[in-house]
Amino acid sequence: MSTKSIYKGSRPISSFLLRKPKVRLISLLSLPMTWIVGVYIVSLFLLLITAFWNVDPFTSRVRPGFTLENFILIFTVPAYIATSIRTLFIALSVTAICVLLAVPLGIYMAKIANPRLRNFLAVAITLPLWAGYLVKIIAMRLVFTEEGFFNWFMAPFGIRGPGFSIPIVILTLTYLWFPYMALPVYTAIRQIPPNLFDASSDMGAKGFTTVYRVVIPLIVPAIIAGSVFTFSLSLGDYLAARFTGGATQMIGSIIAANINLNPPVAAAYSMIPIAFVVIYLMVARRTGSLERM
């Protein structure tokens, strides 16, 4: 069978596309472009526009217009500023705890554990991803109620949980987003050639020095990748705060409260987490780790 007959006879679509490179390009890109432009960019744009609109004081209906009042509100009302700082603190704490847990776990899984234990741990990390997000939050709520599992289990040691508050929100978010940090870190550590460890040891480095001087620099891109998830997902969350935070208010809580009552304020306030993430990515880019991702 000659090449020609394949194109002309049995594969009409392929041969047509081969002859028309423009059609080929359009058909290849149309679906992802529709998604990015039509769904993603347009909705972001609409969100940004709404931030400049105002609402009818009586019916709470949104009216097109132009006002900077919503932004002024966000930067002048102490409650909004305090909430932004609090949310930033929570997101950074969650990210830091995830890194502190993921690195030793990744080293253990990749370099020390036997294959069976390694597989078991990999499954254990990913298994919570199979449960619903809300289910996990409610589970944390039930664990930390006054008469919940934590206080019951810790009672013999005379320890009582802090009740619903910021520490429990941080714990819940860490639990929710840990797999997104643990998996890239683990994969990155696995890819470090074993002879680097040998070389480090030959040069006289002890365990911690090897981790600090060899492993960490090599997995920084993975940590950054994971932290983008843990950081940005924590910034946007509000259900963890609602169910496990007691009176704790996060950026998401204010957006959620305003989405029904004052959508322009919600839209303007949603620029804050976007700004935080952009700044975070710019700092990450400065370290050069984005290029190596």
Next chain:
Amino acid sequence: MKGKKLAILSALSASVLIISGCSSGSDESSGVAIEVPDVPMHEAMGEFEGELNIVNWSGFVEPAWTDKFTADTGCKVNPRVAGTSDEMVTLMRTGQYDIVSASGDAALRLIVGGDVQPLNLDLIPNFSDEIAAGMKGNIYDTVNGKPYGVPIGRGANLLQYNEDVTGGAPESWDVVWELDTPYKGKITAYDAPIYIADAAVYLMYHKPELGIQNPYALDETQLAAAIDLLKQQNQVIGEYWSDPVAQITSYVGGNTVVGTSWEVLRKFAAQDNLKTTLPVEGSTGWFDSWLVSSTTKNINCAYAWMDYTSKPDVNGAIAVNFGMAPANVAFCASSPEAQAHCDTFFAEDEEFIERIWPWTTPIETCVDGRKDVKCTSFQEWTNAWATVKG
């Protein structure tokens, strides 16, 4: 500001109907004329469309009475539970729902926004003299003499307490407001701007010098005082609730000892040690009505539903299930159990009802009749509410 608002409302509809001063019934509505977009009314019943999409408070739409409705009319009922009035307003504006069980604070916003249509009461034979007099013709469901709502029931935002901890019914709301409360960190409050009215009710009793006559007619000084009280409460509060399940687990799990609640939530919690009471200051409450979307495709099913749920037995079933006073007081005489329920919820006791301030959308026109000051609008309440939690 008001002129601008009215101008835009007029622009919204080609013709604006203004009929003032001829609304039926209550004193509140007689003085206040409000411009609303002209939405046509349903003239005559036709074929049932086969489905009905309802936005409702938890417990209003249950198979116990929807099954018979569906069997009678062929209208399949799709309920969607909302947790707050604000959520209801948003849901109704999506145009995906036909009818809503709106409280007074949602109803007026929907009517003025043109989201709901005036009703033809001739098509609702069960809307009769049996409907409690106090529930007809209120400002929030009868605007400019046109009825927009069919009453479902009414109730109070009660003080729920854990008797094992408190030892008895608290007499005053001070246990949830004052810094020296014995239940610091174990207090819950309703998570919505309308809760500002609860602070105002407390201030009406304890700080008469502020001159609050109606918790929904607050001038700027009065609103600031209410917000200060809420900020004080924020220091002793354990949790805010808008999700009923979260509130129930909070009481059952021991995180909350006192706080605002509905009778239905105490019932769902099913704990003997949880009780409710109406403290000496009185409280806020809600008068709920069915309102029909102005863009509904299932208008006949909606009318059939309003008629069906206004029957004494069905209206009573909803009231018993939710734990509120039924709108149709003919239910009370139907059985000893029904009478007991009506007595518990003071269904026929207008004096008790006087102590309840039903949720109403705060507007710039002071609904307490003051002409010399401008009252704060719901938008101002919303902005103020955001500052409470810090």
